[in-house]
Structure formats: C-alpha cells, structure tokens
Amino acid sequence: MRIPQSCAECLYKRQKNKTDHAEYLAEIKALLDNRSENDTSPYMVYLFNKVHIRYFGEAADYSAIKKKYNDLVLSMEDSLRNEIDSAADPLAKAMIMARIGNYIDFGAMNSIDRDEFLGMFCNTDMREDDRMVYASFLRECADAENFLLICDNCGEIVLDKLMLEQLKKRFPQLKVSAMVRGGSVLNDATADDARYVGLDSVAEIVSNGEAIAGTVYEMLSDEAKNLLDNSDVILAKGQGNYESMSGQGRHVFYEFLCKCELFTTRFNVPKLTGMLIEEK
Template sequence: MIPHLDCQVCLLSQGLKMARIAVPDDPEKHEKLLHEWALRLNTLSMEQTVPHWAQQLYPLGYEILGNSDPYAKIKREANRQVMQAVPAVSEIVKASDDSLRTALNVSIIGNYIDHGPPEMFDWQAALDEENDTSFMDGAVQELEKLLKPGARMLILGDNTGEIALDTILAKVLMERGIDLTYAVRSAPILNDALMEDAEFVGMDKICRTMPSGCITFGTVLDQVSPELLKIYNSADIVLCKGQGNFEALYERSNRPVFFAFKAKCRVVADKLGCAQGSSMFICEG
C-alpha cells in the first residue's frame, strides 16, 4: 500500500508515545527522537510502504532511548490478559454453527490490540458486541474452497494479545487437517509478537511456529528469511493478520493472499471505503 503524508505524522506520534513509555522523565530524549525521526523521514521514498519506513526509524529510536524493547511490559500484560479470556472464547467458537467464521471473527477482533494507531479500541467489548460476520462472506467462501485436508497454510501474525486469540483459529484449522505455519516478527517493534510471545500463548504447541526475519511491523518480502519466503511462495493459503501486514503487502504481494484485520486508521479506512475500526477480511489476487 502506498503511504500518505498522514502516515509520516502518525509515525512521529508513535515515536513520541514510545519515548514517553521508555523514558517518561527525559523530555530531551523525546525531543531528540522526534528531531532525528523527522530528519530520517525526509530521506525516505513515498514509493515505499510504511513498514519500510518503520524499519529505518525504530532502531534509531531504540538507540536514542537506550531501550531495545520499550513495549516489553505492555506486551507481557496483553498476553496475560487475553489468555485469561481464551478458555471462554474457545467455548463460544466450539458452540457456534460455523467455527471457522467465528474463530476468524475473534482473531480479527484481536487486531484491535495495537499500540501503533493513535486510537485504542476496546477488544473485550468487541468480543461481546461484534457478532455479525457478514463482512467476510465473499472471502470466506474463497478460503473454504482451499481448506482441504493437507493444504499448506501460512499465517503471518501481528500483535501480542492478538496472538492468544489466534491460537483459537489455529486449533480450528489444525482440526481440519491443515498443514499450518504461523510466523512472528524477528525483533521487537511496537507491541508486535515475537517467538517468546508465541511460546507464552502456546502457539508453538499447536502448529509450526517461526520468526519471519522481519524487524518491522508488517511482512516486507525483501526482508523475510529464505525459509519463510519458501513457505510463503509454496503455501496453498497465505493469511496476513493485522494492519501492518496489509500496509506491507496490499497491492504488492506476488501471489494471492487473504487479509484479516481491523481498519484502525483513517488512511486505511479511506483506502478501503469503510468506517474506521471496521473488521476486514479480503482476498486479493
């Protein structure tokens, strides 16, 4: 997805938020990070994606702040909090008339747990309130055609907390006999999930789980590991979770993919012609 100038403003807001989390009592470092990020943004191409920009900015921010994972505590708490909800949500999925639709809906609601966009949403309320899955009608029919026993499927994961709800979807897929791989980020960025988070929520006990090679939010294909790229290219199904993966791969993927996420920012919502905060399940290609 081609970025907008609004995306630069959003990234600067992310940087300031991160600085205040990492060093709340050091306004000089807050100012330095904003200044250095603004200078770096001025050198980046509008033909790239926001995840491309972020992989230039965040390591610079970590260096300035002296902290390589400012969201570590927030990520642990998100995983812990969502894991408490998983048993009850799992029972709802099992009791539903269509476990795949319900598990996908739950997984997409989990994408609300994101510290990148300026607005935070109430994922717990959404689990109770957002039960209409008609938004996924077309794409879920295409997915059903591909979900044959033995089909190779890759899920590109996104955030902590969200990954706990993704375990419910992973179990539904494994029960269908799907050969499933779940990929996480390879280095800290925002509240995105790493291997340690996958292990905490037990994703590694459900399916093959691996780091993507990416150090930014979203899967940038020229950055992924050779092993993951091989899986990506050969999979029968690729499901891209989260807005970061949408920004990285929409209109840039070299193969058919599914996108499952919340359109949390105005730029993405405008791109898709939907209301901000809408659940999206899209098949492209």
C-alpha cells in the same frame, strides 16, 4: 506513494510524543521527507527504531504490555473456546474473534481501552460481505496442503490459536505454520510470545528474521521467504502486514481492523470496522 503525507505526519507525531530530543526528531523527519515510493509504515518504524537505539541505547520496551495482554486473553481462552465450539460455524466464529484481537495494537492505536476491547466480543457474527471472502477462503483451504498465518500482536495471538484449532479440525490435511516477528518491535508477537500462549501447539512457529512490524519480502530470512513462497494459503493479520504485502502480486487473505484514517478512508468504513479481504 504507499505513505501519503497524512501518514507521514502521524508517524512523526507519534515519535514527537515520545521525546523532545531535537536531533533525534530531525533525523526522523529526514527519513520521512526522503522516503521512497515503495516505503511502507512498518519499514519506516523499523528505521526509526534503529535511530532510537543509536540515541537512547535501546528500543522502547513493550515486554510488560505484551505479557499483560497475552495474560488477559489467556484468561478468556476457555470461555471463548466454549462459545466457538457451540457456534453453528465454529471456524467463522473463531475468525471473527481473531480479528477482534487485532484491536490490541500499540502501533496504530492512540490508546488501548480494555473495556472497548472486551465489548467487541458482544458481536462475533460474520457479516454478509465477509461471507463471500470466507467462502473463497474455505475453497482454497480444502485444496491446500500448506497454510501460513502471518501474525501481528500479542494478545491477538491467543485468538489466532483458537482460530487455528478450528482450521485444523475443518481441514486436517493442512500443515500449519505461523510467522512471527524476528525481534522486539512495539507489541508485535515474537517466537517467545507465541510459545508463551501455546501457539506452537497448533502451528510450526517461524521467525521472519527481522524486528519489523510487517512483512517486507526483501528483509525476510531465507526460511521465511521459502515458507511464504511455498504456502498454498496465506492469511496475514493486521494493518502492518497489509501495508507491506498488498500489491505485490501474491494471493493473500488479509484480516484486520481499520484503526487509522488511511484505512477508514481507503475502505470507506467507520473506525474499528473489521475487514476480511482476498487479494489475488
């Protein structure tokens, strides 16, 4: 089962922390109790939001939070770009910074600590275990024509932009696309958010077609399916994309921080450990 009982309990607890509405919570519990073997956490949150809208008229509004963290990282952009440009391997440095950006996740984190986030930039060196996957990533990009970045959170997408700048310098033959969420869900990035931070200056922005915090192939728009099917190299950011895409038989590189028990247990690492994974 892709959602173990511990995850189901966590998902329910997060909804209970938002409201004590008995009927609403009963429906949430029923959805979790009747989940299928192939359901993922992003899909369950998508269903929760449908129920939330029915009871409360609208989904939770994260627009102020999204702007706050986009603006925070935009204020750091010039200094981080200078640090990247002066690195021995600018692309490697930019990829580690982009992974740090995955911290800004209001779906997986109980709380976001600004100081903790900023402190993570004190160590932006790539670990040795990352370097083996990174070497494969470079080989794949060298032979590729179409590159797809599947984005995750606001704030994080500013760092994704810096990473894509370096990717295009290293591999100028690449046609780069960035897939974002098709509607507002948590603090995940949409096309409007991508344009706000200037991600459209380094990539063609494509909506996945749904307000879902993951990439569920059956729910993608035809345009997004075509892009996913025809990209030579795919880099998917965040736990939600990993949960919804892994084990599907695709060759995908994943980059994320392990922010919850499911991931720290699965990879046997401490909380907030960064992962760079290749799945073939």
